[in-house]
Amino acid sequence: MHELSIATAIVEQAEEIARTDGADGVSSVTVRVGELAGVVPDALHFAFEVAREGTALSGASLVVEQVPALAWCGGCAEEFAVGMPPFFWCPACDRPSRELRSGRELEITGVEPVPAPT
Structure with a gap:
C-alpha cells in the first residue's frame, strides 16, 4: 500500500x-x-491515521479534495473529462487530445494549526 508512504510524507x-x-x-x-x-482516498485516510500517531498531527484530520482528470482538445478548443480508465479522445470532434489539464495532482494545499490556548 503506497498510500502509507504518501501519508508519512x-x-x-x-x-x-x-x-x-x-x-x-x-x-x-x-x-x-x-x-x-x-x-485511493479511503486508503490514504486510513494510512494517515496510522502515520500521524506520535506526531504533532496526532489529532489532525485529513481533508482530501478530489480533482477530476480533464483534457484539452486543441482542435476544437474543448475541455473534457477523461474518466477512469482514462480515455483521451475528444467527444466533441472525435480526435485525440495531447494535453492533460488536471488529474495528476498530489499536493498539500493547507495546514491548519491547533488553536493557541486562550
Whole structure:
C-alpha cells in the first residue's frame, strides 16, 4: 500500500510547515488528489491515521479534495473529462487530445494549526 508512504510524507511536510509557522500542533491537513494520481482516498485516510500517531498531527484530520482528470482538445478548443480508465479522445470532434489539464495532482494545499490556548 503506497498510500502509507504518501501519508508519512504528508505528516512530515505538515509538521515542518507547522514548526516554521511556530505552531505546536496541526488540527487538519488538506490535500488535492488527482483522479489519475494512483491514490485511493479511503486508503490514504486510513494510512494517515496510522502515520500521524506520535506526531504533532496526532489529532489532525485529513481533508482530501478530489480533482477530476480533464483534457484539452486543441482542435476544437474543448475541455473534457477523461474518466477512469482514462480515455483521451475528444467527444466533441472525435480526435485525440495531447494535453492533460488536471488529474495528476498530489499536493498539500493547507495546514491548519491547533488553536493557541486562550
